[in-house]
Amino acid sequence: MTTVTDIDPRLRARRGAVRRAEGRRRLRFILIGLAILGLIFCGWAALRSPLLDLDHVEITGLGPSRLAEAQQSIGLEKGTPLNDIEIGPIKADLEALPWVLRADVEKSWPSTVHIEVVERIAVAQLAKEDGRVAVVDATGTIMAEGGLEYEELPRISLEASAALGEVEPQSRPGLALIATLPDDLLQWIEAVTYSPGASPEARGVVGLDLVGQAEAHLGEATLLSDKVQALRTVLNGVDLTCIRVIDVAVPDFPTIRRDPVCSAWAQIN
Incomplete structure (x- = not known):
């Protein structure tokens, strides 16, 4: 036991x-x-408190009319908790506007969103297939349609098929030519012309419609600075009576053609 x-x-x-x-x-x-x-709850409560909500939206780089459009695009509402605001969608919404080149967005605690917008710079006008006028920047992006503020821009004689906000690729040779034109030559120009190549592989040719029913042929969009300088030399140093074509496709050997009828009439008179 x-x-x-x-x-x-x-x-x-x-x-x-x-x-x-x-x-x-x-x-x-x-x-x-x-x-x-407890710490997590206090942090969450702090982030949701009125002390950390959106009180100020500061947008720089825009005039009054553009400012209103930008504000409508982003749709930020005061009182939204700053922690709930995502920078990426705001940036994407702004850069989706056709006239916006770049937008930088940052949150500044406790209550501010800072936005800096860089606008596209209008460079030229294009005709559109529907009869309206498209305005492009240096990249060929259609940033606007019509508008009195763009009437003094150089005109490229081609029909744009791209939509607002899209790139019109056929505008690029003409834009490259415009970028090389000095101010004193712009007074001679009525339009920049571009004729695409016969095939996708072939290069197109650029030219200028000049005042007085004259044309300047520059050939392919290469050596443009040399060709523009050759054109200036001809315009400043040659008798322009009855000139119809100035060919600077070979800039070292420019040639001119005169209207024979006009020349004969000029000799008679």
Whole structure:
């Protein structure tokens, strides 16, 4: 028969100490967890508080009319928690506007969104297939349609098929030519012309419609600075009576053609 004896008091005390230590450890973990949850809740509450919501939207780089369009595009509402505002979609919405070249957006805590917008610079006019006038920047992007403020821009004689905000690739040779034209030569020009090549692989040719029913033939859109300089030399140093064509496709050897009827009439008179 087995006799049950009392547990040694030292062993009993040791077991009690272990249980109390385990209890304190569990309590410590619980308190740490509650503290973390409390911090998370306080952070969330702070981010949702009126102290960290949107109070100011600062947009720079635009005039009054463009400013209103930009504000409508981004649709930011005051009172929105700043933490909920995503920069990427705002930037994308602004750069989707055809006249915007680039937009930089940043949040400034506690309550401001800063936006800097860089507008495209209008360079030339194109005719459109529907009769309207398209305005392009230096990249050939159609940034606007019509408008009195663009009437003084050089005109490229081609029909644009691209839509607003898209690039009109056939405008690029003419734009390259416009970029080389000095101010004193612009007064001679009524339009920049471009004729595409007979095949996709063939290069087109550029030219100028000049005042007085004359034309300047520049050939392919290469060596444009040399060709423009040759044209200036002809216009400034040659009798322009009855001239109909100035050919500077080979800039070192420019040639001119006069209207024979006009020349004969001029000699008679």
